[in-house]
Amino acid sequence: MAKKRLSVVVTRRLPDAVETRLSELFDVRLREDDTPMTRTELIEAVKTADVLVPTVTDEIDAALIGQAGEQLKLIANYGAGVDHIDVATARQRGVLVSNTPGVLTDDTADMTMALILSVTRRMSEGMAQMQKGTWSGWAPTALLGGRVSGRRLGILGMGRIGQAVARRAHAFGMQVHYHNRRRLHDQIEADLEATYWESLDQMVARMDVISINCPHTPSTFHLMNARRLKLMKPDAVIVNTSRGEVIDENALTRMLRAGEMKGAGLDVYEHGTQVNPRLRELENVVLLPHMGSATVEGRMEMGEKVIINIKTFDDGHRPPDQVVPSML
Structure with missing residues (x-):
């Protein structure tokens, strides 16, 4: 039978x-x-x-x-x-x-690097000019972004995806730092040439780019809250391909609108498809429809x-x- x-x-x-x-x-x-x-x-x-x-x-x-x-x-x-x-x-x-x-490790890590490059090189602003037909030609001072080489990348969450991001960032010449619930084994840390920070506050205040790669749990909800976001340098950017709830989206939007942060690249949002409408209006933000693993x-x-x-x-x-x- x-x-x-x-x-x-x-x-x-x-x-x-x-x-x-x-x-x-x-x-x-x-x-x-x-x-x-x-x-x-x-x-x-x-x-x-x-x-x-x-x-x-x-x-x-x-x-x-x-x-x-x-x-x-x-x-x-x-x-x-x-x-x-x-x-x-x-x-x-x-x-x-x-x-x-x-x-999905490699796919998500690829998208993280894509967002880092897009925000630091102001790609979305350039694309908007081309799509609107407002580009008037090359100019020496137009849409000046910054090199990623030499910048300090702070990775929040050093699991599979965080480590994959670290390897890619290192290939681009970035200095890798990280905060994690547990410190990595010495050999892994050495292989990634990564600097560990026990204090998230101390790391955030020193980084040029913050990448969110931790899961959403009760302990990570709004881990990047208003207070911690304000610790970031005014010329720093933040990228999130993990879970939207890790960042206080309203606080992030206020800081971006006020020019207290250089830019952001987001693939996930605190309230799912209900993205803060003020966030959509900002030129210094790259927004993607949760396609990091697509x-x-x-x-x-x-x-x-x-x-x-x-x-x-x-x-x-x-x-x-x-x-x-x-x-x-």
């Missing part, structure tokens, strides 16, 4: 190859359009599925998990970050949580990890990328 297939619900459209393979292996319910599920649809999903495959756009909180049926045993997140999932409540209910770490290769590898996690679980083993509360 054939083994019953796991019931899997996918909350967003995934690459065709990933959806096809999921359909071959499991009893899968796919999303017809690429819009987030409503709360009602999510409730129905957790009531009926053995496995839920959510993304960062889904709020899998305690209330939702509390409505799950007894058959829900795995939340196989399509993405590395899990701050949208109440992992502790899931564990209490006997529901495992997995994610897709590592596959490569074909990255999305495919994320899907492969989701499939491996579900298949391993279905075979009676611990998913290789299981997330537990102590990891957060």
Whole structure:
């Protein structure tokens, strides 16, 4: 007698190859359009599925998990970050949580460097002139930016992505500094030629560029608050490809408008798609629509990890990328 297939619900459209393979292996319910599920649809999903495959756009909180049926045993997140999932409540209910770490490291680090270059070289201002048709020709003093070589880069969060950013920055001739919950091993620190700062305040006050590469947790919410942002040098810039909640967006906007900071490059925002409208008006800001991980290769590898996690679980083993509360 054939083994019953796991019931899997996918909350967003995934690459065709990933959806096809999921359909071959499991009893899968796919999303017809690429819009987030409503709360009602999510409730129905957790009531009926053995496995839920959510993304960062889904709020899998305690209330939702509390409505799950007894058959829900795995939340196989399509993405590395899990701050949208109440992992502790899931564990209490006997529901495992997995994610897709590592596959987006290079993509996100590339985008971080792209934003650093875009802000310091004022690329968005130049693009705006070209798109509006207001460029009148080359001039010796027009749109003068600055070299990144020789600048001090302060990385907030020295995990996989932070270290990948450090390697890229070093290749551009930047001096790498970092603040992290735990200091890196001596050999890693030496390989990256990185200077550790136990005090975030002291690091922030001395850097030319700040790069946010830490996850969003209760301890990192508004880690870059108004007080800490004001410690930055007036000619410094800040870049965020991690989580928007780490920066107090209103305070950042006020400082940028007042000329108390040189510029910012943002791929993530404190309130998701609800970006501060005053932030949109600023010329010294580069805004991207959360596309730091948006490569074909990255999305495919994320899907492969989701499939491996579900298949391993279905075979009676611990998913290789299981997330537990102590990891957060």
